[in-house]
Amino acid sequence: MPELTYLEAIRAAMHDEMEIDERVFVMGEDVGRQGGAFGATKELQQRFGDLRSIDTPVAESGIVGVAVGAAMAGQRPIAEMQFADFVSCAFDQLITCAAKMHYRVGWAVPMVVRCPNGGGVGGGPYHSENVEAWFHHHAGLKIVCPATATDAYGLLRSAIRDPNPVVFCEHKFLYRRVKEEVVTGARDGLLVPIGKASLLRQGTDLSIITYASTVQLALAVADTLAAEDVSVEVIDLRSLVPFDSEAVLDSVRKTGKALIVHEDNLTGGFGGEVAAVIAQHAFEHLDAPVRRVAALDTPIPFAPPLEREYLPLEDDILAAARDLAAY
Amino acid sequence: MPELTYLEAIRAAMHDEMEIDERVFVMGEDVGRQGGAFGATKELQQRFGDLRSIDTPVAESGIVGVAVGAAMAGQRPIAEMQFADFVSCAFDQLITCAAKMHYRVGWAVPMVVRCPNGGGVGGGPYHSENVEAWFHHHAGLKIVCPATATDAYGLLRSAIRDPNPVVFCEHKFLYRRVKEEVVTGARDGLLVPIGKASLLRQGTDLSIITYASTVQLALAVADTLAAEDVSVEVIDLRSLVPFDSEAVLDSVRKTGKALIVHEDNLTGGFGGEVAAVIAQHAFEHLDAPVRRVAALDTPIPFAPPLEREYLPLEDDILAAARDLAAY
Amino acid sequence: MSTPARKISAVPPPTPAPAVSDETALDLYYWMVLTRATEERALNLYRQGKLPGSYYTGRGQEAISIGMAVPLRSGPDGDWLSPWIRDLGSYLVHGVPVWRMFAQFMGKEGSTTQGKDGNLHIGGREWNIPCQVSHMADMIPLTVGAALAYKQRGEDRVAVTSFGDGATSRGDFHEGLNIAAVLEVPAVFVAENNRWAYTTPISKQTKVTDLYKKALGYGIPAVEVDGNDVLAVYSAMVEAVDHARAGRGPRFIECKTYRMAGHAAHDKFESYMPMELLAEWSDKDPLKRLEQSLRDDRAVDERRLEGIRSRVKDEVHEAVERADADGFADPSEAHLGVFAEPGWGDDDA
Amino acid sequence: MSTPARKISAVPPPTPAPAVSDETALDLYYWMVLTRATEERALNLYRQGKLPGSYYTGRGQEAISIGMAVPLRSGPDGDWLSPWIRDLGSYLVHGVPVWRMFAQFMGKEGSTTQGKDGNLHIGGREWNIPCQVSHMADMIPLTVGAALAYKQRGEDRVAVTSFGDGATSRGDFHEGLNIAAVLEVPAVFVAENNRWAYTTPISKQTKVTDLYKKALGYGIPAVEVDGNDVLAVYSAMVEAVDHARAGRGPRFIECKTYRMAGHAAHDKFESYMPMELLAEWSDKDPLKRLEQSLRDDRAVDERRLEGIRSRVKDEVHEAVERADADGFADPSEAHLGVFAEPGWGDDDA
Numbered sequence A, B: 001m002p003e004l005t006y007l008e009a010i011r012a013a014m015h016d017e018m019e020i021d022e023r024v025f026v027m028g029e030d031v032g033r034q035g036g037a038f039g040a041t042k043e044l045q046q047r048f049g050d051l052r053s054i055d056t057p058v059a060e061s062g063i064v065g066v067a068v069g070a071a072m073a074g075q076r077p078i079a080e081m082q083f084a085d086f087v088s089c090a091f092d093q094l095i096t097c098a099a100k101m102h103y104r105v106g107w108a109v110p111m112v113v114r115c116p117n118g119g120g121v122g123g124g125p126y127h128s129e130n131v132e133a134w135f136h137h138h139a140g141l142k143i144v145c146p147a148t149a150t151d152a153y154g155l156l157r158s159a160i161r162d163p164n165p166v167v168f169c170e171h172k173f174l175y176r177r178v179k180e181e182v183v184t185g186a187r188d189g190l191l192v193p194i195g196k197a198s199l200l201r202q203g204t205d206l207s208i209i210t211y212a213s214t215v216q217l218a219l220a221v222a223d224t225l226a227a228e229d230v231s232v233e234v235i236d237l238r239s240l241v242p243f244d245s246e247a248v249l250d251s252v253r254k255t256g257k258a259l260i261v262h263e264d265n266l267t268g269g270f271g272g273e274v275a276a277v278i279a280q281h282a283f284e285h286l287d288a289p290v291r292r293v294a295a296l297d298t299p300i301p302f303a304p305p306l307e308r309e310y311l312p313l314e315d316d317i318l319a320a321a322r323d324l325a326a327y
Numbered sequence C, D: 001m002s003t004p005a006r007k008i009s010a011v012p013p014p015t016p017a018p019a020v021s022d023e024t025a026l027d028l029y030y031w032m033v034l035t036r037a038t039e040e041r042a043l044n045l046y047r048q049g050k051l052p053g054s055y056y057t058g059r060g061q062e063a064i065s066i067g068m069a070v071p072l073r074s075g076p077d078g079d080w081l082s083p084w085i086r087d088l089g090s091y092l093v094h095g096v097p098v099w100r101m102f103a104q105f106m107g108k109e110g111s112t113t114q115g116k117d118g119n120l121h122i123g124g125r126e127w128n129i130p131c132q133v134s135h136m137a138d139m140i141p142l143t144v145g146a147a148l149a150y151k152q153r154g155e156d157r158v159a160v161t162s163f164g165d166g167a168t169s170r171g172d173f174h175e176g177l178n179i180a181a182v183l184e185v186p187a188v189f190v191a192e193n194n195r196w197a198y199t200t201p202i203s204k205q206t207k208v209t210d211l212y213k214k215a216l217g218y219g220i221p222a223v224e225v226d227g228n229d230v231l232a233v234y235s236a237m238v239e240a241v242d243h244a245r246a247g248r249g250p251r252f253i254e255c256k257t258y259r260m261a262g263h264a265a266h267d268k269f270e271s272y273m274p275m276e277l278l279a280e281w282s283d284k285d286p287l288k289r290l291e292q293s294l295r296d297d298r299a300v301d302e303r304r305l306e307g308i309r310s311r312v313k314d315e316v317h318e319a320v321e322r323a324d325a326d327g328f329a330d331p332s333e334a335h336l337g338v339f340a341e342p343g344w345g346d347d348d349a
């Protein structure tokens, strides 16, 4: 079983789906010979030809719109945004065409938009955005945010097979920083179902609900608190739409305390939705306020000390968790 | 004091600001001679000339981008979207250029984007969207959602004067349906400060927090429940950014019960944010789950019976409020 | 003419108008009469308060909607056609039954959207008509994408979309056409230059009012035709489709025409539209013109034309009755269909 | 040449290259040398790990960045200039001190963004340089908006922006240029056609690789110039600015050039860029060419050139020292500045 980085897992997932399904193709800026800005599509053009790995002009709205049309015409496009930030230019195509087509007329739009997401890499305001919360409001789009190499692989394969448009938020910070053995292979590779949260650590005193880059931080906090005799449960949502509210509610009903953590900024982040669901449906089990830890409600500053201030760090999570535990 | 509809109040606000400030101008599709699709800019071109009421090509991204540039160069543009729905095409310009300019470089972008918002008018999926929740996630944009003619007038004047980009969500359903005496006039007209909620009705048993088209419904529910000896407090948020959390928390700390209502769909709507803030900061005062009543998480269907099913109606609010009161 | 031979499956060489066969000319006539009658009836229903929303008519532009659709192959494995809101006729030609058009305007269950969307937001896989959105020009990249799919799979299908002059101002027009050119996909773009976008005259939309010149800026071969002459539109379309189907890349056709009514039924266009222009264009009515040509140039018997007109009358009558009798979808339908289920489309693939 | 007379306030008639005065030519030389030296130094710092993020160089394109900026009026009441990331020199010419450029690359407090943004996302009202965003072509509509403001107020100012060939594929390029043409605003668009967008050659971006032809599609007068000849760029710019300033609408200049390095410092461009082309363009280096012309055509004394070069060396040295000595903004700064306060700008209006 090969040990793959998160980025290699993404590449492997595309490769394996392309092997078994001729309809699958990748498109985007510099995805061909170059393999994209991060190498996620490396060698796919050499392997599958230039009709299945298509270099496009710089035109995100056009790219996503073309993917919608190709999907409706029976293909399975994977559109790459060079950075997630640029999906702002394709917002209209995603919410107007992709999201609403099936509801209106029963015609499915099986496509994936891959978004290299997130901060912590010194990218500044325009190369660091977390875009998942740009979309969870709009019915008709699935949103996937893997935290591990295995999930990146298995969820991307599921996303490609899904008959619906999927915004696949792959966290750049994790690209080369997380690594594990992954069951790959066109026929035997692992599929991870979209819509199921993953219970990463069981605990009884407090639930941390998170996804993507902050999952590792939450686990570290759980370790730290274990030494202080606080038992922390950690849930990785993995997908925001569909949202596995049952997993979250089960956990909070058990622990009575919820701490929601994401790298995205606080206001309008997905955490608000999670908190609202808890406050409505697990109210009777709550022993403490529902807490959120997230980034500042500002653009993402460039200079390293400012970016650190902006991001939710392990210490911020630890402090909030300690507070909650002591409540 | 003239009695004005909500729509007339909007027109009057633009007119009065244009009278006293030469920098103010309107631009958009058909805004000139025609006065826009709804007549909001009627006669402004005749009064102020075609450099201050500018017909543009159909190009929302361009329109908003041009407004950003004009604002930075010292003007006070008001860009009209023909329907709020089409601001999807200008999403990138709003979040990339307008929202982040001042944070990055200290250069203000005083502009207003007027969005004829909302459903209930048989407009179908593309002429009925509530767009406020497309933007509250993005730091740097103010979001205003008036419910009355007075607020429409006073808040729009404040929005035009505000040195920041303001997304002004004016609800189409209210255009000709609400009407009241409004203090207008270039010099003496009323200004309503952005960022202050309005306590429309005092109560002790339950707080309804809402804005825009559902304000009237909430007041009607409060009336109904008064007859059942339930005392309902009604808060009209008026602006989502800034969010007057203190007004909300004060109310909920008093009543112990919160019902959040908006016409926008549930998931990712602003109500999630309100619920999260309550669940964190008023937890100790809560006597019941935090409830939300909102539209379905679907596109907005066209046929009247389907649209009625989609929208949150007075009965839905009443049922939730009764539930909460009885909790 | 009970089953009009309206689809061309072989690819003829560029066809000058006179070479259009009488049979085809009569076919075009049938569709134009049907389109006009359907729209007239719909407008009446709207005025009687029987249609929710507003009503958009393509009266005077039928030569385009029909001329561009007739050369295409229909059916789920046929050509992709994404017509603009002025092109009711295109939907009919490409296969949508008349009664379902009325059902759509009424928001009934029998509409192609079960009442979830209105006016000409009509479509379905059975006709290979995507359901257009309101946002102008958005369907252009989609059409390029469909064309790309055909190219990738080596199918000799084309993807066609039409749009108004107003749509050429939008970014998606630009991005879509540029990508189509670079990827050399089998797409045909039909611009309907009716000189107005709502109340805005073309002079305020662009300095280059010959829209075909814009296509040249992307390296797409382009022609302009008299959009009120259905034989001209038809012939240009045959040629463009031929070119695209043969793998020689996208094509662009500008149809010069005029908007003969308000933007929508509620629009008081008398306030901004010069009446002389309207009168002038009224004389160029495409249906009158075709009728005249059938009579004068082709010596078609008046009784034959009358037969078509009366058949259409019956068809429209029946269609309205059927739509009227149809119900609204159950409100529970509003909750359904946000997502396609796994395996969607597998059975009919 | 202690205070170079780099701004032209009168509007000269179209200037053929030889008519550029020696003084101006030397001025151009100074700025080009300063630009090259600044970039070389920054690249070194990047390689030493002293600059966070990546580093983008405009080496080989200095004739454009300098030639387009020198004809403009600087200062808060001067012309709006929104240069592309290859145009470090434009920032210098338009007034940004060299040390603040280094501070920007380092993310220091003394950068024009207090470290909130990086690389050439530089700006400030004092120079009338908006702070560009990453999103290609977004600054085009903004520039049109600034030009509109000048036109509305009847000021004889122009708004200028530059961008790469890649940006011409984006919708905002299209919408911005079209609106500029229709509204007849005093804007000048400078396209830098260096034949690559990251790893994508221009042939995969567009079928119309002469970008000036795209401008003609909007009805904007356009020229193409040798982008490696600063005198040619300068002259074309003088003419375009003249035209726009006189209220005769927008102008477009395509500068044909070549990208002489990777997209950014981390880009291994040897893998995709033909080396022969690089070598060929290396011979056309704009700085070498200007130097030669100064020596051969204008008989400028070598010592004078040497003087400029050594002055630049000192300036860059001092600038790096100052930036190095500067600190990072306090982390609390990250929280500040999302919104402007009421009354913003009132004092200096």
Ligand SMILES: Cc1ncc(C[n+]2csc(CCOP(=O)(O)OP(=O)(O)O)c2C)c(N)n1
Binding pocket: B029, B058, B059, B060, B082, B086, B089, C086, C134, C135, C136, C163, C164, C165, C166, C167, C168, C192, C194, C195, C196, C197, C198, C259, C263
């Ligand atoms: C992106 C977008 N902006 C605005 C509108 C509102 N709108 C609907 S039709 C129309 C004018 C259409 O003009 P044109 O494209 O020339 O088509 P025509 O109506 O003349 O057939 C406008 C502005 C829209 N549908 N989409």
Ligand SMILES: Cc1ncc(C[n+]2csc(CCOP(=O)(O)OP(=O)(O)O)c2C)c(N)n1
Binding pocket: A029, A058, A059, A060, A082, A086, A089, D086, D134, D135, D136, D163, D164, D165, D166, D167, D168, D192, D194, D195, D196, D197, D198, D259, D263
């Ligand atoms: C909207 C958008 N999409 C993608 C990118 C990523 N990107 C940065 S520079 C670049 C290529 C730029 O090419 P060009 O415009 O020719 O400028 P050059 O780098 O050649 O000067 C790309 C694709 C971006 N900045 N903006």
Ligand SMILES: [Mg+2]
Binding pocket: C164, C165, C166, C192, C193, C194, C195, C196, C197, C198, C259
């Ligand atoms: Mg038109």
Ligand SMILES: [Mg+2]
Binding pocket: D164, D165, D166, D192, D193, D194, D195, D196, D197, D198, D259
């Ligand atoms: Mg380039």
